[in-house]
Amino acid sequence: MGLGTFIARRILTFIPTLIGVLLITYLIAYAIPTDPVRAWVGEKLMNPQTLEQIKAKYKFNAPWYEQFAFLVQQLLTGQLEDPIRHRNVFDEISNRFGVTVEVAIVGFLFLVAIGIPLGLLAAIYKDTPIDFAVRIMALVGSSLPSFVLYYFLILLLFTQFRTTYLAGIPEPSLTCRLSIASWPESIPVLGHIGAALGKVPMFAGIMCGEFDVVGETFKRLYLPGLALGLLNGGFIARIVRNSLLDALSAEFITYAKARGLRKLSVWKHALKNAMVPVVTVLGLNFGGLLSGAIIAETVFNIPGIGRYMYEAILRLNFPVIIACTFLVALVYVTINLVVDILYAIIDPRIRY
Amino acid sequence: MDFIYILLKKIIWKYAGLREKISPGWIQKNSSRIREWELMAYAYSRSPIGVLGGLIVFVTFILAVIGPMISWEPYWEYKIIINESYRYMPPCLPPSCTGSPLLGTDEWGRDIIAMSLYGIRISFVISIVVVVLGAPLGIILGLIAGYKGGVVDEAIMRITDIFLAFPGLVLAIAFASVLPQRIRGALESNSILRAFFAGLFGLREAEYAQIAALLSIWLAMVLVWWPGYARIVRGSVLSIREMPFIEAAKLSGLSTWSILFRHVLPNVISPVLVMMTFDIATATLFAASLSFLGLGPQEPVPELGFLISKAGYYFPERSSHVVAFLGIILLVMALGWNLLGDALRDILDPRTRRAIEYRMEKEKKK
Numbered sequence: 001m002g003l004g005t006f007i008a009r010r011i012l013t014f015i016p017t018l019i020g021v022l023l024i025t026y027l028i029a030y031a032i033p034t035d036p037v038r039a040w041v042g043e044k045l046m047n048p049q050t051l052e053q054i055k056a057k058y059k060f061n062a063p064w065y066e067q068f069a070f071l072v073q074q075l076l077t078g079q080l081e082d083p084i085r086h087r088n089v090f091d092e093i094s095n096r097f098g099v100t101v102e103v104a105i106v107g108f109l110f111l112v113a114i115g116i117p118l119g120l121l122a123a124i125y126k127d128t129p130i131d132f133a134v135r136i137m138a139l140v141g142s143s144l145p146s147f148v149l150y151y152f153l154i155l156l157l158f159t160q161f162r163t164t165y166l167a168g169i170p171e172p173s174l175t176c177r178l179s180i181a182s183w184p185e186s187i188p189v190l191g192h193i194g195a196a197l198g199k200v201p202m203f204a205g206i207m208c209g210e211f212d213v214v215g216e217t218f219k220r221l222y223l224p225g226l227a228l229g230l231l232n233g234g235f236i237a238r239i240v241r242n243s244l245l246d247a248l249s250a251e252f253i254t255y256a257k258a259r260g261l262r263k264l265s266v267w268k269h270a271l272k273n274a275m276v277p278v279v280t281v282l283g284l285n286f287g288g289l290l291s292g293a294i295i296a297e298t299v300f301n302i303p304g305i306g307r308y309m310y311e312a313i314l315r316l317n318f319p320v321i322i323a324c325t326f327l328v329a330l331v332y333v334t335i336n337l338v339v340d341i342l343y344a345i346i347d348p349r350i351r352y
Numbered sequence: 353m354d355f356i357y358i359l360l361k362k363i364i365w366k367y368a369g370l371r372e373k374i375s376p377g378w379i380q381k382n383s384s385r386i387r388e389w390e391l392m393a394y395a396y397s398r399s400p401i402g403v404l405g406g407l408i409v410f411v412t413f414i415l416a417v418i419g420p421m422i423s424w425e426p427y428w429e430y431k432i433i434i435n436e437s438y439r440y441m442p443p444c445l446p447p448s449c450t451g452s453p454l455l456g457t458d459e460w461g462r463d464i465i466a467m468s469l470y471g472i473r474i475s476f477v478i479s480i481v482v483v484v485l486g487a488p489l490g491i492i493l494g495l496i497a498g499y500k501g502g503v504v505d506e507a508i509m510r511i512t513d514i515f516l517a518f519p520g521l522v523l524a525i526a527f528a529s530v531l532p533q534r535i536r537g538a539l540e541s542n543s544i545l546r547a548f549f550a551g552l553f554g555l556r557e558a559e560y561a562q563i564a565a566l567l568s569i570w571l572a573m574v575l576v577w578w579p580g581y582a583r584i585v586r587g588s589v590l591s592i593r594e595m596p597f598i599e600a601a602k603l604s605g606l607s608t609w610s611i612l613f614r615h616v617l618p619n620v621i622s623p624v625l626v627m628m629t630f631d632i633a634t635a636t637l638f639a640a641s642l643s644f645l646g647l648g649p650q651e652p653v654p655e656l657g658f659l660i661s662k663a664g665y666y667f668p669e670r671s672s673h674v675v676a677f678l679g680i681i682l683l684v685m686a687l688g689w690n691l692l693g694d695a696l697r698d699i700l701d702p703r704t705r706r707a708i709e710y711r712m713e714k715e716k717k718k
Contacts (some may be wrong), residue, residue, distance in 0.1 A: 013513075018513035028526045135401075139694060142630075143686035145637050147644050147660065149681030155668045291519050295641055301666075306521075310645065313525045321526070329517040 003344060007337065013331045021329040022075075022322060026068050029318045041268045054083065058319075071322055089323045094304065097327070098200040100304035104289035105202070105297070106221045111231025111236060111285060116278075118233065119240025124243065132239065138234030149297040157223055164223050166301050170216035171201045176208035211259050224296045232285060239281050240274070247273040275346045280339055285337030290318050291328040356403060360393035388705075395699045395708040402695025408688025419469035420554030427654045428472050428556065431461030440663075440670040456673045459662050460652070465675055467654035468681050473554040474566065474655050475685060482573040487628050489574070490581025495612050495620075497582065498589025509586065512579045520576040524638075528565065528647035529571030535564035555653060560579035569642050570718040580631075581624060586718060588620035617644035622700040629693035633686035640682055656682055 055061055074080045080089040122134040127242070157163050171177070180198035183191035198204040205213025247253065247270040256266050292306025305324060312320035368386055371378040371655035377384065407575050407588035431438040438461025444452045453463035539546045539560040550557040553566060592598065593616065601611045640657030642648050649655050656678050663678075698704045 016510055017513045017517050020510070023520050024523075025526075028530065038617070051381065118359065135694070139687060139690045140683070143633055143637070143683050143690050144683045145640055145644075145657070145660070145679055147641070147657075147664075147688075149673060150372065151667055151672075151675050151679075156673065159668055180613075208660075264447065289688070294521055298645065309519075309522060310525060313522065313529055317530075325519060327524055328519040328522070332517040 003341070007341070010337050010340070018326065018329055021325055022072060023068070023085050025322055025325045026064075026071065026318075029316070029321060030064050030067075043079075058083070071169070071319065074319075075323060075326060080092070080323055082317065082320050084317055086313060087321055092308065092320070093327060094196075094199045096303055096305045096308045099302060100290060100292050100297075101200045102169075102202050102217055103221055103224055103293065103302060103304055104286060105292075106218060106225035107228035107289050108220075108282075108286050110225040111232055112282065114229045114233030115236025116240055118237035119278075122237060122241040123244040123248070126241075131241070133239050134234060138238045141234040143232045144231060145215050146227070146231055147295050147299055149231060150296060153223055154299070164219055166282060168220075169201060169303065170205075170213050170220055172205040172208055172210045172213050176204060176210055180204055180207060184283065221300075221302070224293070224300045224302065227296065228289065228293065236278070236281060236285070243274040243277040244270060247271075272346065276343055279342050279346060283335055283339035283342070287332055290331045290335070319334060353429060353650070354397070357394055357397035360396065361390060364389045391705060391709055391712070392699050394712055395705060396695065397464045398708070399695040399698065401691050402699070405688050405691025405693075405695060408684060409692055410558070412472060412685050413477060413690060414540055415469065416473045419473045423466045423469040424575035425463050425466040427467055428460060428559075428652045429462070430652070431457070433457075435461070438495060440666060443673050444602060455677050458654075458659055459666075459671075462654070464659075464677055467659060468656065470554055470654045471656040471659065471678070472681065472685065474649075474653070475636050475682070477552055478566065478570060479572070479689075482570060482577055482635045482639070483628050483631045486574045487581050487624065487631070490578035490583075491585050491617075491624060493578065493584040494585025495589055495616060499608070499612055500594055505586070508582065512582045513605045516580040516583070517574065520640075523576050524569070524572035524642055525645070525647055527575070528568050528642060531568035531571060532561070532564045532590030535567050536561050538696075539564055559649075559653060562653045565647075565649045566655075567646050569639055573638060577631070577635070584627065585620055585621060588623070589616055592616050592619050622702075626693055626700060628696045629689055629696055633689035633693070635709045636689070637682065655688060665714070678707075 058067070071080070078088070078090050081087070082089045082092055085092065094318075118134050118137070120165065122131045125131055154166070156164060177198070180195055183194045183198075185191070187194070194207065198207060202214050202217045205211060206216075250270075250273065253266060253270055256269055259270075292304050292309060294303070294306035294310050297304045297307040298310070305327070308320065309324040309328075311317075364386060368382070369380050371382075396406075421495065421613060438457055440460060441452055441457040441461070443456045444450070444454060446454075453465065455463075456463055458464050493508050493512070497505040498513075539549070546557050546560050546563070549563045550560070551565065553563060555563060598615060601615050606614075639648070640655075640660075643655045643657035644661040646658075646661065648658055650658070660675055660678050663674040665671075667675055699708075
């Protein structure tokens with residue numbers, strides 16, 4: 001089976017998973033005993049006429065499967081509307097998802113920058129204090145309540161030293177955003193991709209040549225990134241260490257040494273073989289970051305997708321909940337697929 | 353560390369003696385198993401990380417059991433009603449300062465050490481029960497999926513995939529915002545249930561609405577907790593079921609259930625036990641995160657995550673001591689389980705255990 005067939009088959013298995021996720025979300029939402037329309041409109045504006053109008057608009061009087069089909073149909077055609085903000089859900093989501101992507105990128109960079117060197121160090125200096133320190137860091141990192149770390153990083157790096165700020169998200173200039181938004185009209189396919197990438201303010205800045213946006217973004221988001229790196233970096237380091245040691249104890253390494261290869265090339269062989277588990281964990285971590293770090297977004301005041309989802313749930317905003325869970329599930333399955341494809345690229349023995 | 357080894361050995365032999373009394377000949381039949389257990393006890397006693405983790409877990413367990421009883425301040429009495437100056441009192445460490453709470457007070461003027469004793473009980477109970485209920489669900493589904501194969505496997509794993517793709521926190525949030533009203537009704541009408549859960553969490557029966565919120569966090573977490581276990585167990589079962597001893601068990605006419613539980617399960621349980629230990633730590637933090645987001649119990653329940661989120665409003669000027677102290681408690685609680693899990697991983701892995709056996713025999717010869 002070639003890679004193309006493998007990908008096609010995997011994408012087909014996405015369909016039942018995604019439908020299942022939507023169905024469960026919907027059934028939970030449906031089981032809520034309160035009246036969502038009340039939560040949307042608010043007691044003040046309540047009059048029977050508007051209530052009926054909204055109910056008719058979202059087919060609340062129809063049986064549950066019709067409502068579900070209606071929601072899915074609107075979701076797939078991109079017409080879903082946020083009943084509280086009265087805007088298209090996908091516009092709202094794409095703005096916030098851009099910010100979440102930025103957080104994920106910055107956090108991921110810190111994760112890699114902290115986790116991989118530490119893991120290599122721990123493997124080289126196996127069973128020394130360095131190795132032990134990395135082990136302890138991994139254990140403490142996975143035991144630390146994230147919000148407590150966030151608070152104390154804010155205390156140190158914001159309140160004391162003002163190295164960052166906690167409001168707003170740096171954006172490129174209006175002319176830049178407008179020009180990117182007009183790309184799909186002038187350039188056929190690439191324009192759409194460019195416009196989609198341009199939803200991430202950092203990328204838009206790069207595309208227009210406004211590179212200071214990138215710097216500003218890092219200044220704004222390095223604190224949550226650092227926190228995410230500190231929390232999970234130790235864990236990544238452990239994975240790197242263990243898989244590298246596993247690879248180093250394999251027979252082909254003994255053979256390579258016996259053949260008289262230089263130390264560097266022996267390491268190169270080992271590293272390549274140690275990559276597969278590392279890529280898995282890093283990929284899943286990135287996927288997790290893309291689904292929105294709700295707590296980090298709350299504490300650092302970042303208008304990302306996690307926060308949007310959280311607010312939507314608190315206000316029983318079903319269209320938004322459905323669209324967000326769909327997005328998160330889609331990110332999850334896609335990341336899994338990408339990780340699988342990466343396997344085949346890293347390890348030629350794996351063929352699909 | 354020798355005394356830990358002796359203690360564990362005693363426990364193992366006590367248990368063996370008990371089994372011997374029930375069914376004579378048990379010790380002789382299971383002598384190799386007992387020797388393996390002794391080896392595990394030895395390996396554990398030689399692992400400083402494991403011993404430290406076990407000690408922390410033991411202390412938190414004791415604190416969780418007696419905490420609400422020995423707590424010297426009722427959590428439902430707000431001292432600031434008498435005197436506003438009690439709010440967020442700074443720590444007061446002897447000898448320079450005496451007469452007020454040692455580590456300061458929280459928003460309502462309650463001593464935070466006394467409050468943390470209630471909080472430890474709540475966190476401990478939630479984390480243990482989530483894993484103890486969630487893991488078996490995943491294990492059983494994984495066993496069935498791996499052993500039966502075919503359509504059953506496909507169906508179970510598709511459902512597992514759905515739950516894995518489902519954002520866990522979202523499911524938990526959704527449940528936590530939906531379920532409390534329903535559970536509250538059940539607690540309101542059933543006084544035995546109310547008394548049971550109030551006793552379990554160390555709260556008053558009058559707070560049944562908050563107990564309902566805690567229970568809904570529980571249910572939500574159990575529901576998002578099982579897929580990981582199902583996947584890991586299925587994977588190991590797939591390789592175990594092809595082994596000759598399973599074929600032999602089938603030929604001897606054992607029922608599927610007894611093959612699954614007596615022959616397959618013992619061979620896949622080690623990684624699951626390690627995962628469970630780590631997961632108790634994760635569950636502790638997850639539950640605290642949910643109440644940090646305001647989805648858990650509300651006033652006056654002193655849940656650790658909830659107290660921290662309240663202190664967050666006054667952070668850092670007035671409440672950094674509260675965030676630090678309660679944060680350290682959560683850290684230590686989770687760290688205990690993580691340390692224990694890290695040691696268990698080495699102990700339960702038969703490969704590393706052989707190395708330890710070798711070392712032990714060498715030591716004995718000396």
